[in-house]
Amino acid sequence: MMNPYILNIQNLCCGYPKFQLSEINIDIPKGSFAGIIGPNGSGKTTLFRAITGTLNLKSGKILLCEKNMLSLSPRQRAQNIAIVSQFSDAGDISVEDYVLMGRIPYHNRFSFFESEVDFQIARKYMEMTDTWRFKDRLMSELSGGEQQLAGIARALTQQPELLLLDEPTSHLDITHQVHILNLLQQLNQELGLSVLMVIHDLNLASEYCDRLILINQGKMHIQGTPEEVLTFQNIEDVYKTVVVTQTNPLSGKPVIFLASQKVLKEIQERHLTL
Amino acid sequence: MEYTILSQIRIPRILLGIAVGGALSLSGILLQGVYRNPLVEPYTLGISGGASLGVAFAIVFGLHQLIGSFVLPLTGFAGAFLIIFLVYTISSRSGRINIQSMLLTGVMVSFIASSSMMLLMATSSSENLHGIVFWVMGSLDEPDMSLIYIILVMALVSLAASYFFVQPxxxxxxxxxxxxxxxINTDITIKLLFLMASLLAGVCVAVAGVIGFVGLIIPHLMRLLVGSDYRIxxxxxxxxxxxxxxxxxxxxxxxISPNELPIGVITGIIGGVVFLLMMSRSSHRTLKNNG
Known part of the structure; x- marks a missing residue:
C-alpha cells in the first residue's frame, strides 16, 4: 500500500527556554501544496526549524514518508528534504556553482568533482526556473527575485521528495511573488513535488495552497483547506484583527479584506445612530 | 665548501620555509572556512600566544640550558596545545560547538597568554629577554634536520587530509x-578542522617562532585570485x-647581509603592501563593473 503522507508530525514539542511549541499534529498528504500561517512570534519558524532538523525535539515524532526523521542521516535527510531560505547568503559564488551545491548530498567524501550527470541535473532545473541565462553571474549580483529562483533551482537539484520554503515571497514585488508561486505550483503539479512553505500573506496562501496550517502561540489552531481555515472567526481569534472574508471571483478561494480604524469607527457610529 | 653550505644550510632552510609557509596558510584557510570570518588566522585563537608563553617559560627558567635546545620547540608546542585544549573545551562544554563564542574565547585566551608572557619578560634578566624576543620574532634557522623532515611530512599529510573536507x-x-x-555533519567537521588547523599552526610556531601574516594574507590573496572554491x-x-x-x-x-632581519618583518611588510595593492585593484574592478 502506498503511504499517502509525505510528512507526519505527531505530538511534537520543541523550542527554546522562553518559547515552546507543543502538541503539534500535522499530516501532509503526498503531492500537497501546503502553507504554514500564523502571526509573528506564533512559532512558524520554530516549527520550520524542527522539520528541517536544526532544532532538537523535546518529544513527539516527525515522520518523513513514514520514516522517523531522527533515524535518517543528515545526508539521507538532505536527499529527501530541500530547503529554500529567505536569503541565499551565497556571496561571491557563481549561480551555477551555487546550484551544483544541491548535488552535495549525493557525493561521497572522495568525489571531489561533479560528474556529467550532476551538471545535467543542475542545468535541467536551472532551465526550468529560468536561471540558466545568468548562470555565470555571482549570487551577490542578483536581485532578490533572481536569488530566490536560484535558491529554488538549487533545492530542486537535490531532487527531494519535499520542498520547504521559508517565506519565499516576503521581500518581493507582486510580479515576482506571483512568478515564484506560479513556478512552485507548476513544479507541484508537473513533478508531483510536495511543497510546504511558511507564508505571511494570507491571500497568497489562500490562492496557491490546497492545505493550510494555522499556528498560534506555539499551538496549532486549525489545519485544513483554505476555505476551512480562513474564516473570519479563525483569523480574528488568532490575529486579533477585524477582517472581512469574501470569495475571489476568479478562483473561488477565500480572500481577506482589512479595514482601517477610521472606517471601522464610522461603521460603528452609523450602527449606533440607526 | 659550497656544497656544504647548500646541503647543510640552504636546503634545510628552504625545506622548512616550504613546510611552515604551506602549513600556516593551509591552517589559515581552514580556520577562515570554519569560522566564515576573513579576519581569523591561526594566531587569532591564541596559538602563537600559547607557544610564546611556553618558550618564554622555558627560557626564563633556563630549561634549554639544563636539558638541551630541543626543549624550546617542545615547550612551544606544549603551550600551543594547552591553549587549543582550553579554547576547545571551554567552547564545547554544551556538546555543540558555538563558533562565534569559540572565536571570542580564543581571542580572550590569547590575551591572557600574551599578557602572562609580558609578565615573564618584565621580570626576567636582559639576557633571557633577548632570547625570548629573538624567538618570538621567528626564524627559519633550525639546525635539527629530523625536525624539519617531521614538520614537512606533517604539512603534506595535512594538505592531503584537508581534501577529505572540501565538500563540507x-x-x-x-x-x-x-x-x-x-x-553536512557540521559539528564533526568543525571540530576536526579546528583541531587539525590549530595543531598545524602550533607545530609551526613551536619550530619557527611567530611568523605573522602568512596565515592571514595568503588565504585572502588566493580568494581574490582563484575564487572561493576550496578544491582549488x-x-x-x-x-x-x-x-x-x-x-x-x-x-x-x-x-642587510651579513646581518639578518627577522623574517616576520619581511612577511608583514611585503605581505601587507601586496595585499593592500591587490585589494584596491579588485575594488576598482568591482566599482567599474557595477557602474
Missing part, C-alpha cells in the same frame, strides 16, 4: 545551518604560502 568546506560557505541542510583554494594556498615564505626568507637574509 564548500557547503559551509553558505553558513552552518545551510550546510546542515545540504547533509586549499592547494593553491599551501603552494603560495610555501613560495612566499621561502622568498621572504631570501630577502630577510640578504637585504
Amino acid at each position: 568546506l564548500n557547503a559551509l560557505r553558505l553558513g552552518e545551518e545551510k550546510a546542515k541542510h545540504l547533509g 583554494l586549499l592547494v593553491s594556498s599551501f603552494l603560495s604560502g610555501a613560495i612566499f615564505l621561502v622568498l621572504s626568507d631570501v630577502i630577510a637574509r640578504t637585504i
Whole structure:
C-alpha cells in the first residue's frame, strides 16, 4: 500500500527556554501544496526549524514518508528534504556553482568533482526556473527575485521528495511573488513535488495552497483547506484583527479584506445612530 | 665548501620555509572556512600566544640550558596545545560547538597568554629577554634536520587530509545551518578542522617562532585570485604560502647581509603592501563593473 503522507508530525514539542511549541499534529498528504500561517512570534519558524532538523525535539515524532526523521542521516535527510531560505547568503559564488551545491548530498567524501550527470541535473532545473541565462553571474549580483529562483533551482537539484520554503515571497514585488508561486505550483503539479512553505500573506496562501496550517502561540489552531481555515472567526481569534472574508471571483478561494480604524469607527457610529 | 653550505644550510632552510609557509596558510584557510570570518588566522585563537608563553617559560627558567635546545620547540608546542585544549573545551562544554563564542574565547585566551608572557619578560634578566624576543620574532634557522623532515611530512599529510573536507568546506560557505541542510555533519567537521588547523599552526610556531601574516594574507590573496572554491583554494594556498615564505626568507637574509632581519618583518611588510595593492585593484574592478 502506498503511504499517502509525505510528512507526519505527531505530538511534537520543541523550542527554546522562553518559547515552546507543543502538541503539534500535522499530516501532509503526498503531492500537497501546503502553507504554514500564523502571526509573528506564533512559532512558524520554530516549527520550520524542527522539520528541517536544526532544532532538537523535546518529544513527539516527525515522520518523513513514514520514516522517523531522527533515524535518517543528515545526508539521507538532505536527499529527501530541500530547503529554500529567505536569503541565499551565497556571496561571491557563481549561480551555477551555487546550484551544483544541491548535488552535495549525493557525493561521497572522495568525489571531489561533479560528474556529467550532476551538471545535467543542475542545468535541467536551472532551465526550468529560468536561471540558466545568468548562470555565470555571482549570487551577490542578483536581485532578490533572481536569488530566490536560484535558491529554488538549487533545492530542486537535490531532487527531494519535499520542498520547504521559508517565506519565499516576503521581500518581493507582486510580479515576482506571483512568478515564484506560479513556478512552485507548476513544479507541484508537473513533478508531483510536495511543497510546504511558511507564508505571511494570507491571500497568497489562500490562492496557491490546497492545505493550510494555522499556528498560534506555539499551538496549532486549525489545519485544513483554505476555505476551512480562513474564516473570519479563525483569523480574528488568532490575529486579533477585524477582517472581512469574501470569495475571489476568479478562483473561488477565500480572500481577506482589512479595514482601517477610521472606517471601522464610522461603521460603528452609523450602527449606533440607526 | 659550497656544497656544504647548500646541503647543510640552504636546503634545510628552504625545506622548512616550504613546510611552515604551506602549513600556516593551509591552517589559515581552514580556520577562515570554519569560522566564515576573513579576519581569523591561526594566531587569532591564541596559538602563537600559547607557544610564546611556553618558550618564554622555558627560557626564563633556563630549561634549554639544563636539558638541551630541543626543549624550546617542545615547550612551544606544549603551550600551543594547552591553549587549543582550553579554547576547545571551554567552547564545547554544551556538546555543540558555538563558533562565534569559540572565536571570542580564543581571542580572550590569547590575551591572557600574551599578557602572562609580558609578565615573564618584565621580570626576567636582559639576557633571557633577548632570547625570548629573538624567538618570538621567528626564524627559519633550525639546525635539527629530523625536525624539519617531521614538520614537512606533517604539512603534506595535512594538505592531503584537508581534501577529505572540501565538500563540507564548500557547503559551509553558505553558513552552518545551510550546510546542515545540504547533509553536512557540521559539528564533526568543525571540530576536526579546528583541531587539525590549530595543531598545524602550533607545530609551526613551536619550530619557527611567530611568523605573522602568512596565515592571514595568503588565504585572502588566493580568494581574490582563484575564487572561493576550496578544491582549488586549499592547494593553491599551501603552494603560495610555501613560495612566499621561502622568498621572504631570501630577502630577510640578504637585504642587510651579513646581518639578518627577522623574517616576520619581511612577511608583514611585503605581505601587507601586496595585499593592500591587490585589494584596491579588485575594488576598482568591482566599482567599474557595477557602474
